[in-house]
Amino acid sequence: MSEKSISLSIKKWSQDDQPREKLRDKGKIVLSDAELVAILIGSGSREESAVDLCKRILASVDHNLNALGKLSIKQLMEFKGIGEAKAITIAAALELGRRRRLEDASILKKITSSRTVYEIMQPILGELPHEEFWILYLNNSNKILHKNQLSKGGITGTLVDVRLVLKNALEVGATSLILCHNHPSGTLKPSQADKDITQKLKSAAQSLDIKVLDHLIITEKAYFSFADEELL
Numbered sequence: 001m002s003e004k005s006i007s008l009s010i011k012k013w014s015q016d017d018q019p020r021e022k023l024r025d026k027g028k029i030v031l032s033d034a035e036l037v038a039i040l041i042g043s044g045s046r047e048e049s050a051v052d053l054c055k056r057i058l059a060s061v062d063h064n065l066n067a068l069g070k071l072s073i074k075q076l077m078e079f080k081g082i083g084e085a086k087a088i089t090i091a092a093a094l095e096l097g098r099r100r101r102l103e104d105a106s107i108l109k110k111i112t113s114s115r116t117v118y119e120i121m122q123p124i125l126g127e128l129p130h131e132e133f134w135i136l137y138l139n140n141s142n143k144i145l146h147k148n149q150l151s152k153g154g155i156t157g158t159l160v161d162v163r164l165v166l167k168n169a170l171e172v173g174a175t176s177l178i179l180c181h182n183h184p185s186g187t188l189k190p191s192q193a194d195k196d197i198t199q200k201l202k203s204a205a206q207s208l209d210i211k212v213l214d215h216l217i218i219t220e221k222a223y224f225s226f227a228d229e230e231l232l
Contacts, residue, residue, distance in 0.1 A: 034058055040089050045081030053081045069094035111142045114225035117216050125182035126220045133181040137174035145172045160197050162204045169210055179215035188224040
């Protein structure tokens with residue numbers, strides 16, 4: 001039997017090359033991304049080890065875990081050695097990681113800067129393939145009282161229900177608002193519709209002594225703040 005005819009499972013590697021044992025003996029921090037994903041899939045193909053297979057998968061997305069998390073089950077299965085069960089395992093693990101980031105962000109309750117808003121909202125909006133518009137309702141200590149999705153799928157003035165925004169603000173006792181929406185295209189330049197919505201909500205909120213503190217445009221890796229750019 002040739003060497004290549006043997007499936008290169010983790011159990012068949014030398015002990016120094018086994019990521020499961022490496023994690024157990026040295027801690028998870030020392031493992032590479034490829035080694036961590038290799039633990040998930042357990043084995044590679046007849047031609048390559050699980051780690052080599054995972055290195056190849058990661059190279060296809062420029063070693064970006066966020067990009068890996070966006071691959072569909074079908075796209076993952078295009079790699080030789082990745083069947084449906086392994087693809088589902090990878091997708092599930094990365095979704096857990098995304099949800100963990102979301103929970104970590106929710107701990108940041110007090111808004112101290114536009115960066116704080118980005119850290120809270122990026123896990124919610126940063127990787128979506130469609131646009132969503134959200135409102136953060138704050139008290140007079142700039143602590144978040146409530147987060148609410150206002151619209152999904154597109155941003156136009158007709159989708160903004162000003163009455164609903166102000167009704168929610170009064171119900172939770174908010175004294176200020178922060179507007180957030182994402183640009184799946186990655187562009188950070190505000191459109192005229194973005195500017196119009198900001199002014200529409202700002203004017204309406206002022207009648208109830210509620211301030212619009214900021215409007216953030218969020219992408220996967222960056223953000224644009226109306227307040228920082230003095231557009232409010």
